[in-house]
Amino acid sequence: MDYELLIPLIYGLFLGSFYNVVGLRVPEGKSIIAPRSSCPNCGHQLQAIELIPVVSYFIQRGKCRQCKVGISPVYPFFELLTGILFAVAYLLLGWSGELFIALTLISLFIIITVSDLAYMIIPDKVLLVFAGIFIVERIFLPLSPWWDSVAGAVAGFLILLFIALISKGGMGGGDIKLFALIGFAVGFKTMILSFFFATFYGAFFGIAAMLLGFVKRKQAIPFGPFIAIGTLTAYFFGEEILGWYLRFFMLGF
Structure with a gap:
């Protein structure tokens, strides 16, 4: 052991x-x-x-x-x-140094999941505190290239903002700011993967919950927990999953 x-x-x-x-x-x-x-x-x-x-x-x-x-x-x-x-x-x-990033991400996700499930809120105060922590961590443990953090933050913010605008409030402000923070912490590519996984998990749970009668059609469901699960999936296993998908896709043709 x-x-x-x-x-x-x-x-x-x-x-x-x-x-x-x-x-x-x-x-x-x-x-x-x-x-x-x-x-x-x-x-x-x-x-x-x-x-x-x-x-x-x-x-x-x-x-x-x-x-x-x-x-x-x-x-x-x-x-x-x-x-x-x-x-x-x-x-x-x-x-490793990256372990500090991982533990910070997990800590953030536990807090926002508890908050989102209890109140349907992702508090700005929590995001601000973790933004400061991630900035310090990425100064000493920068991504390669270093501007990947900036690209991830900008893309995360704009993608979620665009979805919020076209869905007319279907995405909360806390989700938008959270994805900007995630993008800064993990970079552009991993942020895109995390968004894909979060959307997949959220859609799967939403459909299953409606079929089983746990939630009603158009009932609001907190997205924070799915962002957490999706991001951790992408952060820890994204490269392996993407590699498997590409190999499967190429073999299929």
Whole structure:
């Protein structure tokens, strides 16, 4: 067993707990520092033993220790998801400079997914903070060529803006700014792939959800989670998928 894998996994678990807080509080204009986390039903302030990611949820059998009301499984889900994604990023990239970009992307996507699912909002404050982080990271870890970040940001913004205009509001302002940020972080080609995958995932889920009766026709669906999944697919596996597609296409003819 690669015990070094436990390092990103454990960091991811604890940061995932914090990202839950950020994603739920920032859209409401609340502080992410105070007050301390508490039960939304009875107001009981959580103690250290109740704040162990994932573990506390199962120890308490998914209930508040004070009032015994059920705790949303969303909390342990995103804690575990962050830990797993951090570990996967390490497995794919190792202890490299690009790992910092990957972990930053994952962190951004966990926060905006929580926020978009809860409020249908991708907060500008979150995007601004991560914009600063990505700028610093790409100064020290530039893409090749360096202007690929600029091209990706401009293209990401314009493509989503164009879709928003022709769809008359079908794309939110947060999605537009998010794709500009993604383009800056991953570059033009990967941004285009991420848009393709995000659109594919969103369309597939939307059609399936309508057929199964979970959503109604023309009902708004948060696009942020699909942008997250699509971008991570493109970032980690885009080259392999594109290579496979081109080989299959060429063999087909």
